[in-house]
Amino acid sequence: MQVLASGTGEFKPPNPDEMRSWVREHKVRAPVDKVMTEHEAVSRFVDDGDYMAYDMNIAARGPVSLYREIIRQKKRDLWIAAKFSWADTTLLVAGGCVNKVDVGWMETGAIINNALREDRLKFIEWTNGALSYRLLAGALGVPFLPMRYVGGTDVFEKSGAKLVEDPYTGQPIVLVPALNPDVGLIHVHECDAFGNARIYGAGVAPREIAMASRKLIISTEQIIGNDEIRRNPQRTTIPYYLVDAVVLAPFGGYPGSVPGRYVADAENILEFAFAQIQGTLDQYLEKYIFSVASHEEMLDKRVGAAKLLRLTQEETVREGYQ
Amino acid sequence: MTELTFTDLEQNICTIANMIEEDKLYFVQMAGPPLFAILLAKRMRTPEVGFLVEEGAIAPSPSFPLPRMMLGAARSHYRSVAWEGMNIVDAHAALGYVDWGILSAVQIDKFGNFNSTFLGKDYDHPDRRFGGPGGANEIASCCWGTIIMTKLEKRKFVERVDFVSSPGYIDGSPGAREKVGLPANTGPYRVVTERALFGFDEKTHMMRLDAIAPWITLDEVLERMDFKPLIAEPLGVMLPPTEEELTIIRAEIDPGGYTLNRGEWLTVTV
Numbered sequence: 001m002q003v004l005a006s007g008t009g010e011f012k013p014p015n016p017d018e019m020r021s022w023v024r025e026h027k028v029r030a031p032v033d034k035v036m037t038e039h040e041a042v043s044r045f046v047d048d049g050d051y052m053a054y055d056m057n058i059a060a061r062g063p064v065s066l067y068r069e070i071i072r073q074k075k076r077d078l079w080i081a082a083k084f085s086w087a088d089t090t091l092l093v094a095g096g097c098v099n100k101v102d103v104g105w106m107e108t109g110a111i112i113n114n115a116l117r118e119d120r121l122k123f124i125e126w127t128n129g130a131l132s133y134r135l136l137a138g139a140l141g142v143p144f145l146p147m148r149y150v151g152g153t154d155v156f157e158k159s160g161a162k163l164v165e166d167p168y169t170g171q172p173i174v175l176v177p178a179l180n181p182d183v184g185l186i187h188v189h190e191c192d193a194f195g196n197a198r199i200y201g202a203g204v205a206p207r208e209i210a211m212a213s214r215k216l217i218i219s220t221e222q223i224i225g226n227d228e229i230r231r232n233p234q235r236t237t238i239p240y241y242l243v244d245a246v247v248l249a250p251f252g253g254y255p256g257s258v259p260g261r262y263v264a265d266a267e268n269i270l271e272f273a274f275a276q277i278q279g280t281l282d283q284y285l286e287k288y289i290f291s292v293a294s295h296e297e298m299l300d301k302r303v304g305a306a307k308l309l310r311l312t313q314e315e316t317v318r319e320g321y322q
Numbered sequence: 323m324t325e326l327t328f329t330d331l332e333q334n335i336c337t338i339a340n341m342i343e344e345d346k347l348y349f350v351q352m353a354g355p356p357l358f359a360i361l362l363a364k365r366m367r368t369p370e371v372g373f374l375v376e377e378g379a380i381a382p383s384p385s386f387p388l389p390r391m392m393l394g395a396a397r398s399h400y401r402s403v404a405w406e407g408m409n410i411v412d413a414h415a416a417l418g419y420v421d422w423g424i425l426s427a428v429q430i431d432k433f434g435n436f437n438s439t440f441l442g443k444d445y446d447h448p449d450r451r452f453g454g455p456g457g458a459n460e461i462a463s464c465c466w467g468t469i470i471m472t473k474l475e476k477r478k479f480v481e482r483v484d485f486v487s488s489p490g491y492i493d494g495s496p497g498a499r500e501k502v503g504l505p506a507n508t509g510p511y512r513v514v515t516e517r518a519l520f521g522f523d524e525k526t527h528m529m530r531l532d533a534i535a536p537w538i539t540l541d542e543v544l545e546r547m548d549f550k551p552l553i554a555e556p557l558g559v560m561l562p563p564t565e566e567e568l569t570i571i572r573a574e575i576d577p578g579g580y581t582l583n584r585g586e587w588l589t590v591t592v
Binding site for chain 2: 013017052055056058059060061082083084086104105106108112113116117125127128129130132133136148149150151152154155156160163171172174191201202203204205206207208217256257259260263265266269315316318319320321
């Protein structure tokens, strides 16, 4: 196959057989109880230097309680897939956890711009779709996939994509390398103790992340019985053997929404935004992360039952989410 | 004659809303003016029109008023026909099901290539870094055509963009998109601004000025551009927003005030 052009962006070379060996050696195939605290899940399954992917973002069904725990445990040198990301990247960079970002889209304020200027942060350019598609290749166990976009742009030049002559049609086509993150984080509506998980509503690439990631942490609004899962198998988004840890995290998407359960807390999101503008994000991190030992303590001491009840009541849309 | 006050973003939203056709399928950049445009059309003229958003909601009928944090919210995805993921909706576009993409750009060139990555100096030391192409690249690549909104300013309409985040007609040459693997017979269709409306010449793929606002002259439009576009004859006249459109945008579609807070206020007599 003739390679017509190659981007110059850094990527971890795909290696499907290495991934298979890793799965064989490390993934637990027995249906065992994987429920653990966020502290245990993050300390066991997120390592410094890991490549990390997550589904959705701080606005909606992002694994935000897990981000906070990662910041609390001072994880360092993470490389993240910022697809359909938003202030997620800002939060993780402000926490000192991230030094490399595969860009799809994210919020770019003072935190990101300063980190770039001071060379604390490196970007590799992709698109939301290209990162989801690379995860699809990773999920399928193949080294690359062809696709119909990214070509003809400077994004292509700064990515790890290639333009090749398709051996079947003879036409030019873009290839992207498979992405197999070291660790994936997904926040779900419900799952059982083994990790069989249900997501309601749209999602960027939860199945792709679950299948492509070496280690997978699920945080969940609610733990349900395995009987309940088996009564309606059509509803299962992620089967148990892909999952390494189940963390019970009601309001785990806070300050974002979890569609069908509670709305986003616009006040907190604005507090975060203003802290960035005023250069006081350290105080925000201290208040919501370092001064509390857990997600539960944060909800209890910093948010409070009255607000959580209001956010739940304001979610008037339930259709389709149960 | 009445005096009307609106923002540049509101003008763009109304212009695009009036282009929406019920028998077409749209792919809409999420949670901003491109979404507001199709919602205004759905609310006023084309209630059944279908659109996709990149996080996988298919043909939603959003529940008004939308919440301030509308990205991915239940009210934004209300009464969809399906909830899927990004790879599925992108594939629907790659298959040719999606007629028009609606997008916004930071900067655009005469061939419709556009930038949402950085402005000023060079890639490694940008004056200002933006969030990246997001889903705009796949929308601009795979829909049959794209409608791109931006503001008419000299630093935005340039000979060459600082960074091509999403493809237009590349260098304008015949088959340029196909040569880099993009689907055949696709490309930018309209560029919408508050002061002028553009299309593209079918042969040269050069941007062509199609219409201007009734309250501005041709020279004033050209002064706001870094390159000289082709000029349609006869040159059309754009419609200003109506009071009804503005009320619906402000009260129901964008109660968080996104368009009012970020826009340039324009007061004109119509």
